[in-house]
Amino acid sequence: MLVEVSEREAEVLAAVGAHLSNVQIARRLHISVRTVESHVSSLLRKYGVRGRRELAALAGRPAEAAAPERLAGLPVARTSFVGRGAEREAVLAAFGGSRLVTLLGPGGVGKTRLAATVAPDLPYGGAFVDLVPVRDGFVAQAVAAALGVEERPQRSLTEALAERLGRGRSLLVLDNCEHLLDEVARLADRLLSTCPGCRILVTSRERLGLPGERILQVEPLPPASDARALFTERAGAADPGFAAGPEVIEEICAKLDGMPLAIELAAARAAALGPDGLLTALEDRLRLLAGGRGVDDRHRSLRAVVGWSHDLLDEEERGLLHRLAIFVGGFDLAAVLAVNAAVSAGATADLLGRLVDKSLVVRAGRGRWRLLQTVRDFAAEQLLGSGELPEIRERHLRWAVGAAAALEPGDFDLVADDLRAALAGAPEPGEAQHRLARSLAGLCYARRFLTESQRTYEEAAKRAPTPIEAWHDLHSAAACTYLVGSGGERVMGLLTSAAEGARAAGDGDRAAISLATAVVTSARNPGRHGVEMPYDRLRLLLEQARAAGDPRDPVVAAWLAAAATWTASPEPYSADLPLAERAVTAARDSGDPVLVSSALDTLICALLGAGRLRDAQRVSRERLSLLKSMSRADPLSAPEIVDTFHMAARCAIVTGDLTEALELARLAEEDDLVGADQYFDSTNNLVLALALQGEFDQALAYAHAAWDDWQRAGTPITGMMLPLAVAPALIHGLRGDEPNHRLWSDRVHRTGRRSTLTSFAEARVALHAGRLENAEPMIGELFSGETDPFFRAYAQAVGAELAVMARLPDAEARMGVASGSGENAWAAACLARARGRLSGDRREVEAALTGWERIGARFERACTLLLLPDRAEEGRAELTALGCDQPRKNADSAEANAAGST
DSSP states (O other), rough: OOOOOOOOHHHHHHHHHHOOOOOOHHHHTOOHHHHHHHHHHHHHHHTOOSSSHHHHHHOOOTTTTOOOOOETTOOOOOOOOSSHHHHHHHHHHHHOOOOOEEEETTTTTTTHHHHHHHHGGGGGGEEEEEEETOOTOOOOHHHHHTTTOOOOOBHHHHHHHHHHHTTOOOEEEOOOOGGGHHHHHHHHHHHHHHTTTTTEEEESSSOOOOOTTEEEEEEOOOOTHHHHHHHHHHHHOTTOOOOOOOOHHHHHHHHHHTOHHHHHHHHHHHHHHHHHHHHHHHHHHHHSSOOOOSSHHHEEEHHHHHHHHHTTTTTTOOOOOOTTTTSSSSSSSHHHHHTTSOOOOHHHHHHHHHHHHHSSSSEEETOOEOOOOOHHHHHHHHHHHHTTTHHHHHHHHHHHHHHHHHHOOOGGHHHHHHHHHHHHHSSSHHHHHHHHHHHHHHHHHHTTHHHHHHHHHHHHHHHOOOHHHHHHHHHHHHHHHHTTOOOHHHHHHHHHHHHHHHHHHTTTHHHHHHHHHHHHHTTEEEEEEEOOHHHHHHHHHHHHHHSSSSTHHHHHHHHHHHHHHHHHHSSTTOOOHHHHHEEEEEEHTTTTTHHHHHHHHHHHHHHHHHTOHHHHHHHHHHHHHHGGGSSSTGGGGGHHHHHHHHHHHHHHHTTHHHHHHHHHHHHHOTHHHHHOTTTTTHHHHHHHHHHHHHHHHHHHHHHHHHHOOOOOOOOOOOOOGGGHHHHHHHHHHTTTTTHHHHHHHHHOOOOTTOOHHHHHHHHHHHHHHOOTTTTTHHHHTTTTTOOTTTTEEEEHHHHHHHHTTOOOTHHHHHHHHGGGGGSSHHHHHHHHHHHHHHOOOOHHHHHHHHHHOOOOOHHHHHHHHHTTTHHHHHHHHHHHHOOOOOOOTTOOHHHHTTTOOO
């Protein structure tokens, strides 16, 4: 099907295909989130698909969506590219035999311009990343900013980059790497190892030293050809009437060693000096600099022409140029005015324009400028020698504080490097430094640089002017730590440090809140980050919290009540129901939606444990209604936002409400915080709900993609992946695909966790295949007292039907025990079918059929149709459509043997 889409829709479709959220797409395309939503809705209608994942799959089909490959961050050329034909061909040829190509050469030789010119000739989408302003430790952030990638809960930024670049063919251009060689090499090695379709083009003064790296040396331009052509064109742009003989121009270019940057700077002066004056000035300047000829001479000549251009400036122009060196990245006029505060705005704008005309400042987009690195290095030396540096650094800090406080989140990437540099260069104490650190941490969180946000909140705590300000920062850092999964001990350490600081400041209530928060966070997420806190330690922390705080304070009372509920028993997820109800009442008294949501989670777990599945679902819906009251810019809300989505979808699965489960799982998938969180519950819920509905192909597509992403990221296989592995094992078992059934069953085993869900899936496969020889021990496991409340209804319903099919004497009794499964719509339909098998009552079979149709369970509906002789053919046709084995008469299949008997 050929679908007509606009150019903007094609860009949005490509971004959806790259698994970007609406917020990321809006940031990348510089449009509003509402506009993105409109385009996505239009695309869903045009393609006739139901969800974002299906739409993303279309982005890779050229016949259906001709979305152009796009290289994000590619510098916009403002002048023509002269020469380098052979070098361009060499780069293209080098990628024929290597996935890592490095353009090597000194500063000013034209590596960046060559890379920017040749990159569009490579048939890949990706990003062009200028690393000049990037400090050590922030390379991944720079790449993520160019790609629009965000960190996700349980997934590092590097893993997110690998996922983004690992889907199909991609190109990453890393420009100016020499000051970050080790970090760039580590990132490049990781991406090349995990993303087979990824190509990396590097520009640097030194090689990365990775295996398979192809080096292309970028030489200066030949004076008699390309260099002369470059000078002539740039001089003509500066002075249309400029004229000089080729010999003079060649001599000028020879003195500049054919270095493109030096040639461009010299050509900008051609209008004022003329060719002879330019040549004389260069000779005088070069004579002042010592040094022999050779490789270093290229730097000598470049430094000479930069210094000469600098010396031709008047005093005000030189002063501004020096002060601009404080910026590590680009800057706008407001930033320029901040560091040039002694000069009026009009005069500063005029000075800036004059520096642009002389090619010492270059435009970096609408309303933004930057210094080339060579010019900045020179200007920074002059600033240091002028004695102005401390004052300019202070002005830069004050600008950063104001800019960070007023910054729109979508503009963060433009100034992030300067905000980081201002904080790093500021002395430890001081209110301004603390304000900048806290603002920067909040901006990083809004940008979903979660690990950086965590570190920066910790930095803010160190710079806090009071212990109470530090307390707030440590709690925010702990929330970020929880999201990124850096370790349960680290979360506990931050919260107990906050408690100690509050206690030292004489604030017992805040100390109690910190300690109770530590208890709740650990107890409701046992082993989440690889460390399970001993029960005795949690009880001790709770007693310390009770001793520290005033229970008459509503917030303190709410936290203490929640902590008491979660620690009533040493068993995980065993919240006490009366205590949970009291915790909810206390939380409501506090008026804090985050606290209320946390208390409602205790109530959900208590209700599930009591078998009140529908009540648990009702409470989970109430939690969802609280989301609109929580700030998405505040990390303290984040754990509740993430958990609310996951638990709501899980509760819908627990009650067999598969339609609602899918809707909620897809909402979580598209959420800008939860997102496509393959490393936690959102994809687990989605895959499991699809499998139970009989949407087998969709479920397998999600499962394969998520498993591959997990493997690519190098994340250890854990019990968190269990539903992701069980669902494909179930599907392949029902389809009779033994090789893939064994593959995914092995993956289930590798998670190291045997669960009720695993037992249910094995029993359902045995029931469909008619393998009844091991029915008794299997049923015993399904009805054991150790089944978890999440999947007990599924397990017991299948166990009862298996007992009927195996003609076990206790089959009817099993159905009686499982009758409590009426809280689960899937289980209720399964039990109706089992009763129909046992009694031969067509009405029971038809009731089962109605149940399956109500929740959209296609596979189960087809199997039930086989029990109705007049509709069996319809069931067989549906099983064929689902890719499942056809039960045959006299075959060893439960459905086949039962067909026609009702």
